[in-house]
Amino acid sequence: MNRVKTGVPGLDELIEGGFPEGSSILASGGPGVGKSILSLEYLYNGAKIYNEPGIYITLEEGPQNIWWNMQRFKWDLLSLEKDNLMKILKFEPSADFSENLESETKRIVEKAREMGAKRMVIDSVTALSFWLDSTAKIRYAIYVLIEELRKLNCTTILTSETTGRKNDLSRYGVEEFLVDGVIDLYFIPPHHFIYVRKMRGTNNSTTIHPVTINDNGLSVNYKEEILWEALKD
Numbered sequence: 455m456n457r458v459k460t461g462v463p464g465l466d467e468l469i470e471g472g473f474p475e476g477s478s479i480l481a482s483g484g485p486g487v488g489k490s491i492l493s494l495e496y497l498y499n500g501a502k503i504y505n506e507p508g509i510y511i512t513l514e515e516g517p518q519n520i521w522w523n524m525q526r527f528k529w530d531l532l533s534l535e536k537d538n539l540m541k542i543l544k545f546e547p548s549a550d551f552s553e554n555l556e557s558e559t560k561r562i563v564e565k566a567r568e569m570g571a572k573r574m575v576i577d578s579v580t581a582l583s584f585w586l587d588s589t590a591k592i593r594y595a596i597y598v599l600i601e602e603l604r605k606l607n608c609t610t611i612l613t614s615e616t617t618g619r620k621n622d623l624s625r626y627g628v629e630e631f632l633v634d635g636v637i638d639l640y641f642i643p644p645h646h647f648i649y650v651r652k653m654r655g656t657n658n659s660t661t662i663h664p665v666t667i668n669d670n671g672l673s674v675n676y677k678e679e680i681l682w683e684a685l686k687d
């Protein structure tokens with residue numbers, strides 16, 4: 455199996471070298487746990503280190519805001535923009551999203567196809583789901599998304615906003631069953647943590663590891679472990 459290296463320090467060590475190529479990975483957790491930073495770093499490394507084009511679809515914040523936030527990190531963003539290796543786009547669902555589920559969902563994937571993206575981020579599928587009026591539709595939209603991205607062989611992080619409790623994996627209780635991998639992020643002030651809950655075809659780490667977020671971005675202290683009991687219920 456081909457592995458797509460995240461390049462996030464310490465993360466690839468937990469998952470046998472990277473995400474399975476073409477897979478969809480859910481990055482799940484409460485507000486402020488580092489979902490967006492992890493996702494941006496995955497695309498940044500893809501472009502900067504591995505020369506793979508990546509696209510970031512935002513459903514909440516504007517692209518300008520995200521570029522501006524990234525200036526905070528000691529990353530070389532100008533070269534990425536210049537070479538068009540990283541795009542940030544805001545997806546505005548149409549008013550009849552719920553009626554045109556399949557075509558609207560494919561419209562997202564079309565953005566990845568247009569730029570030949572090998573990596574994609576959708577931040578967040580929770581926001582996408584706000585436009586849909588039933589769990590069945592949410593499930594179907596995410597299913598279509600994942601299958602289309604798989605056909606493109608595009609390896610994707612979908613973020614999912616939860617309450618942050620340790621057994622709460624997603625907002626609708628459907629996302630985690632559709633994806634190939636689930637990464638849980640936690641924040642217990644002042645510490646951040648990561649747990650790889652599942653990763654298809656991978657003998658992944660089964661313990662919780664501390665995470666550091668600073669001006670270099672996010673990194674995983676993969677040699678350190680903490681107890682499950684240390685997380686709040």
Ligand SMILES: Nc1ncnc2c1ncn2[C@@H]1O[C@H](COP(=O)(O)OP(=O)(O)O)[C@@H](O)[C@H]1O
Binds near residue numbers: 489
């Ligand atoms: N430069 C930085 N130095 C230290 N911590 C940071 C820095 N930038 C962001 N953070 C931490 O990361 C958190 C935000 O991460 P973010 O990826 O936006 O969360 P999420 O998308 O899960 O809501 C902040 O709440 C803060 O704790």
Ligand SMILES: [Mg+2]
Binds near residue numbers: 489490491577
């Ligand atoms: Mg976020």
